[in-house]
Amino acid sequence: MTETSSSSARATDVQGRVSPPTNVGRIRNASLLLAVVCAVQFLDAMDIASMGPALPLVQQELGMSPDTLQWVVSAYALGFGGFLLLGGRLADIFGRKKLLIGWLAVFVVASFIGGLTDGGFVLVLARLAKGISAGFTAPVAMAILLDAFRDPQSRNKALGTFLAIVSAGYSLGLVLGGLLSGISWRLVLFLPAVVGIIVAVMAMVAVPADRPREGGRPRVDILGSITVTAGAIALVYAVSRASVSGWGDSLTLGSLGAAVVLLLAFVMVERVHPTPLVPLSIFSRPQLSRANVCMLMFGAYVAFQFVLTLYYQNVLGWSPFQAGLAFLLGGVLTAATARYGAAAVTKYGAWPVATAGLLMLAVGYLGWVLLIGHVNPLVILVAQQLLGGIGFAAAYPALNIAAVGSAKEDEQGLASGLFNASSQIGTGVVIALTATLLGLNADAGLGGYRAGLWTVTAITVAITLLAAGGIARYSRRSA
Numbered sequence: 001m002t003e004t005s006s007s008s009a010r011a012t013d014v015q016g017r018v019s020p021p022t023n024v025g026r027i028r029n030a031s032l033l034l035a036v037v038c039a040v041q042f043l044d045a046m047d048i049a050s051m052g053p054a055l056p057l058v059q060q061e062l063g064m065s066p067d068t069l070q071w072v073v074s075a076y077a078l079g080f081g082g083f084l085l086l087g088g089r090l091a092d093i094f095g096r097k098k099l100l101i102g103w104l105a106v107f108v109v110a111s112f113i114g115g116l117t118d119g120g121f122v123l124v125l126a127r128l129a130k131g132i133s134a135g136f137t138a139p140v141a142m143a144i145l146l147d148a149f150r151d152p153q154s155r156n157k158a159l160g161t162f163l164a165i166v167s168a169g170y171s172l173g174l175v176l177g178g179l180l181s182g183i184s185w186r187l188v189l190f191l192p193a194v195v196g197i198i199v200a201v202m203a204m205v206a207v208p209a210d211r212p213r214e215g216g217r218p219r220v221d222i223l224g225s226i227t228v229t230a231g232a233i234a235l236v237y238a239v240s241r242a243s244v245s246g247w248g249d250s251l252t253l254g255s256l257g258a259a260v261v262l263l264l265a266f267v268m269v270e271r272v273h274p275t276p277l278v279p280l281s282i283f284s285r286p287q288l289s290r291a292n293v294c295m296l297m298f299g300a301y302v303a304f305q306f307v308l309t310l311y312y313q314n315v316l317g318w319s320p321f322q323a324g325l326a327f328l329l330g331g332v333l334t335a336a337t338a339r340y341g342a343a344a345v346t347k348y349g350a351w352p353v354a355t356a357g358l359l360m361l362a363v364g365y366l367g368w369v370l371l372i373g374h375v376n377p378l379v380i381l382v383a384q385q386l387l388g389g390i391g392f393a394a395a396y397p398a399l400n401i402a403a404v405g406s407a408k409e410d411e412q413g414l415a416s417g418l419f420n421a422s423s424q425i426g427t428g429v430v431i432a433l434t435a436t437l438l439g440l441n442a443d444a445g446l447g448g449y450r451a452g453l454w455t456v457t458a459i460t461v462a463i464t465l466l467a468a469g470g471i472a473r474y475s476r477r478s479a
Contacts, residue, residue, distance in 0.1 A: 032205070033148055036202050037142070041166045043192060045168075045173060046170070046172060047076070047173065047192045049173030049177060050191070050192075052177060053178035058123070062123065064120040066438075068120060070431055073431060074427075074432060079130070079132040079135060080420070083229060084138065086221075087099075088421075091136075091143045091416075096143060106133040114127060115193070143416055145162060146404065156343065159401060160339030160397055168331065168332075177324050178320040223273070224266055224276060228266040231260075235255075278418065290466065291350075291354075293463065294467050296430060298426060299426035303431045303452070303455070307438065307449055307453055326381055333385070334396075337393040338397055350470075354399050355467040356394055356395075362464050365384070438452040
């Protein structure tokens with residue numbers, strides 16, 4: 001307690017400037033370290049976003065059906081989300097530097113394989129491998145950041161920078177994906193490989209050496225990681241299959257049943273394992289649980305891009321580059337304002353900021369639902385990008401801070417893994433639901449796109465109400 005209070009007292013000087021974090025003394029260059037962890041998340045964000053504009057070209061060249069095409073996106077999200085919990089736990093047990101560099105190497109190799117393949121199945125496997133590697137690098141990067149920046153003001157400032165860079169990765173990824181797809185969609189996979197090599201070299205220099213762990217290393221919950229990953233894959237596969245075979249299909253129902261059994265088995269394993277992948281007691285923290293559920297916003301955000309990318313190219317006849325460029329304004333606004341969103345959390349609290357941001361996102365999505373086909377798409381596009389860019393910059397940092405801000409040193413990787421797993425598994429499920437409704441209404445012209453957009457809007461409205469409930473609950477506690 002004394003050390004914490006002293007740290008808080010030194011958080012600002014007489015001019016109100018943030019003092020160096022208490023743990024930076026053992027780090028040779030905190031700015032370079034922050035650049036490395038930001039680059040890791042930038043790489044993941046860029047890789048996710050850049051595939052969007054390339055999807056129609058991938059479908060055409062590899063002969064993939066619409067329901068299998070979405071696995072190019074969903075496989076990455078599933079690998080990412082499924083292994084984030086294991087990656088987060090290992091980040092708290094084993095050496096973070098070795099994990100980061102090792103899995104960056106896996107990411108690079110998988111990127112090259114995906115870019116060289118001539119088969120859709122191999123491409124999906126490569127994307128899955130890239131997602132798994134990101135499932136390890138993302139929580140490790142966040143754990144390194146949280147360990148380096150410990151006092152609240154410095155941490156929120158670092159998280160603001162961190163999330164601004166992530167947002168830049170999404171916006172740049174969309175534009176680069178469109179630009180590179182105009183030459184060859186394979187370049188969309190080769191570019192992250194080159195960036196990954198650069199980031200790995202930077203990590204070798206900037207990340208401090210791993211510290212010895214006192215008391216030995218606890219056992220790793222392999223069974224828990226297998227059951228939760230397999231359960232998530234079975235769930236999204238079932239929802240995806242329903243788009244072409246219907247909900248009464250035997251394999252769809254079998255996959256849903258398998259998902260339920262596997263996820264229940266995961267809970268049972270966690271209850272009895274001496275060192276569980278996810279101690280179930282962590283869900284008793286209401287702010288963390290609420291923030292994780294609200295991260296369905298990320299899945300809605302990616303699904304929104306999925307629907308509009310197809311609409312821009314298939315209906316409006318735009319090129320992949322033009323389709324990617326359509327999301328640039330929102331991405332630039334998010335990158336430019338994310339640090340202000342983090343600063344607003346320090347002043348107003350996480351839940352008011354998150355609610356305001358989610359409401360802006362919901363209004364932007366609803367505008368597309370109501371106006372598509374009736375108003376010039378450029379008008380709707382600009383209005384939504386203004387609302388969405390600022391809204392995402394407010395909601396995402398606020399939810400991140402609410403979820404991981406109170407983590408103990410030996411929980412930093414786990415808290416980060418839970419938060420990212422919520423967003424990535426949510427992405428797989430929301431995209432699958434959206435693709436299902438899009439496919440079921442494929443013969444309805446714009447009706448199919450409206451169905452997908454209604455899904456995105458409804459999910460965002462629901463989590464906006466959930467976040468708004470947090471305002472009253474946590475305001476009463478602090479009063």
